[in-house]
Each structure stands twice: as C-alpha cells, then as structure tokens.
Amino acid sequence: MQFLSDNAAAVHPQVWQALRDADTADTPYDTDAISRRLDDAFSELFGREVAALWVATGTAANCLALATMVQPHGAVLCHREAHIEIDEGGAPGFYLHGAKLVLAEGDHAKLSPDAIVAALDSIRDDVHQVQVHALSLTQASEYGCCYRPEELGALTSLASERGLRVHMDGARFANAAAYLGCSPADACGNIDALSFGCVKNGAMNAEAIVFFDPELADVARYRRKRAGHLQSKGRYLAAQVLAMLKGDLWLANARAANAAAAEIASAGGRRLLHPVEANEVFLRCTAAEREALRAQGFGFYDWGPDAARFVAAWDTAERDARALSRAIESL
Numbered sequence: 001m002q003f004l005s006d007n008a009a010a011v012h013p014q015v016w017q018a019l020r021d022a023d024t025a026d027t028p029y030d031t032d033a034i035s036r037r038l039d040d041a042f043s044e045l046f047g048r049e050v051a052a053l054w055v056a057t058g059t060a061a062n063c064l065a066l067a068t069m070v071q072p073h074g075a076v077l078c079h080r081e082a083h084i085e086i087d088e089g090g091a092p093g094f095y096l097h098g099a100k101l102v103l104a105e106g107d108h109a110k111l112s113p114d115a116i117v118a119a120l121d122s123i124r125d126d127v128h129q130v131q132v133h134a135l136s137l138t139q140a141s142e143y144g145c146c147y148r149p150e151e152l153g154a155l156t157s158l159a160s161e162r163g164l165r166v167h168m169d170g171a172r173f174a175n176a177a178a179y180l181g182c183s184p185a186d187a188c189g190n191i192d193a194l195s196f197g198c199v200k201n202g203a204m205n206a207e208a209i210v211f212f213d214p215e216l217a218d219v220a221r222y223r224r225k226r227a228g229h230l231q232s233k234g235r236y237l238a239a240q241v242l243a244m245l246k247g248d249l250w251l252a253n254a255r256a257a258n259a260a261a262a263e264i265a266s267a268g269g270r271r272l273l274h275p276v277e278a279n280e281v282f283l284r285c286t287a288a289e290r291e292a293l294r295a296q297g298f299g300f301y302d303w304g305p306d307a308a309r310f311v312a313a314w315d316t317a318e319r320d321a322r323a324l325s326r327a328i329e330s331l
Contacts, residue, residue, distance in 0.1 A: 021239065139169070
C-alpha cells in the first residue's frame with residue numbers, strides 16, 4: 001500500500017490512449033499539430049491569452065520559467081521550504097547562471113506579505129547586494145496547504161508594487177484548485193508564469209509551463225532548446241498535457257487524491273502537523289510507530305526524526321486509504 005509519493009502513481013488510461021493516438025508521423029519538435037493546440041487549450045482554461053510550452057520535468061518547468069524573469073546578478077524570493085530550494089539539486093542556480101535564492105519564513109510553507117516585505121527590506125538598494133527580481137510561490141505548498149485567492153491577490157499586488165515578476169510552482173496546482181473550488185485563474189492569481197503539474201496527477205513524463213505574459217514564452221523557447229529540453233518528438237508530451245485538460249481530467253484526478261488524503265487525515269487528530277488541504281498528510285510519529293505501520297505494508301517517507309509524510313494519488317485505492325486510517329487510529 002503505497003503512500004510514498006504521487007510520483008509513484010500509475011499513468012492514467014486516458015493519457016495512455018492519447019499517447020497511442022499521437023503515435024503517427026508528424027513534424028518534429030513543437031511544430032506538430034498537437035503541440036500547436038496547447039496555447040488555445042490553456043487560454044480557454046484560464047480565460048485569457050497565454051502561451052504554453054511542454055517540458056519533461058517539474059524542475060525544468062520551474063527553472064526555465066524563472067530564467068526568463070531573473071538576471072544572473074539577481075535573485076528569486078521563495079519560502080525556506082520551497083522545492084526550488086530544498087529538492088532541485090541546485091538547478092535554479094544552474095539554469096539562472098548563478099542567480100541567488102533569497103529565503104523567507106511562513107507557516108505551512110506559505111509566504112505572507114509581511115515575510116516578503118521583511119526579506120526585501122533587509123536588502124540594500126545598491127550594487128553590493130543581490131537584488132530580488134522575482135517571487136516564487138508554491139500552490140499547493142510543500143506542506144499541502146493552499147493559498148486562497150485573496151491571499152494571492154495580496155502577494156501579487158505587493159510583488160507588482162516592488163517591481164517583481166511572479167512564478168508559481170504548480171506541481172500540485174490541480175490539488176489546490178480542486179480543494180479551493182474556484183476557477184483555475186483564481187487559484188493562481190495575477191502571476192507571470194505557472195509550472196502546471198501533470199506527472200504527479202496521472203501523466204507519464206510531461207509538464208507544462210504556462211506564460212501569462214506570452215513574451216516570456218519567446219525567451220523560454222530558446223532557453224528550453226539550450227537546456228536540452230526541446231524533445232524532437234514533442235507531440236508525445238503535448239498529447240499527455242492535452243489529455244489531462246480534456247474533460248477536466250486534471251481536476252477529477254486531483255479530487256480523488258484529495259479525498260484519499262482526507263480519509264487518512266480523519267484519523268490524524270493531534271498528530272497532524274499541517275492542515276490537510278490537498279493530497280499530503282504530515283503526522284507526528286515515533287520511530288517505533290513508523291516501524292509498526294511499515295510492518296503492516298504501508299509505504300511512506302520519514303519526515304525528520306518524529307514525523308512521517310503520506311501522499312495520496314489519483315489512483316489510491318479507497319480500501320488502502322481506509323486501511324491506513326484505521327492503522328493510524330490504532331497507534
């Protein structure tokens with residue numbers, strides 16, 4: 001019974017079918033008929049003109065998007081627990097040619113206007129200190145918590161006042177949108193680029209970067225090629241992304257994962273370390289308790305010396321979520 005990560009989930013049958021349908025001769029790179037549909041599909045989803053590029057990984061999506069906003073002498077402001085800081089192996093510095101990450105604090109891995117102001121105001125406005133060029137938010141956050149539309153409005157307004165571009169790491173954007181129950185546009189707010197996650201939500205190896213400023217996409221196309229991410233058979237990536245959007249499969253999958261996480265969280269009680277608003281559950285668990293859960297067949301990651309993380313996916317079986325909930329109750 002696997003709760004290690006939603007990256008461990010299966011590929012959705014509709015995505016497999018889209019790959020089969022794409023398995024015909026077409027023009028290479030991103031000139032094929034399927035790739036050319038991405039802009040219109042995402043423009044319809046967000047209710048405004050956007051440009052969308054496929055890439056193979058979330059790390060590439062985040063870093064290629066940020067590379068269009070930040071000069072090598074600049075910086076990205078993000079949460080101390082942000083994926084770009086903790087889990088991308090220095091890729092932001094690599095793709096941004098040495099640009100720095102400036103870290104801020106916030107409960108549940110979410111940033112607040114006060115935290116952003118404090119971080120920005122600590123930097124002198126002169127050439128001796130690295131200046132922040134962009135703000136990066138994660139929706140849902142690394143601890144599975146969601147920014148409400150009004151929170152995003154405050155953050156993006158502040159960024160605009162300070163002359164900052166805004167990037168959103170949306171590895172679990174679908175889970176956030178499903179939880180919030182609002183439009184996709186309201187779930188991301190007034191940002192410049194979104195890393196639209198698909199792999200954690202039923203795709204095989206395709207993510208999308210959605211540029212709300214299409215001019216940034218023109219820069220990203222060159223950077224994608226230079227970084228080795230312009231795949232010659234890009235139609236197979238585009239097909240996966242379009243399959244996720246078709247009939248709102250991305251939302252249906254996210255709702256299923258969120259529901260499984262809610263079932264697990266129902267047994268958490270005082271063990272819960274963070275509100276469960278997406279598909280991740282963080283619990284206080286001793287080493288002995290974690291060993292007892294693993295002995296019953298549950299796979300998950302330790303999260304420090306006295307905690308565990310459980311992640312539900314689109315294909316998490318209801319019986320497995322119930323079994324884990326009962327096992328947690330029995331600890």
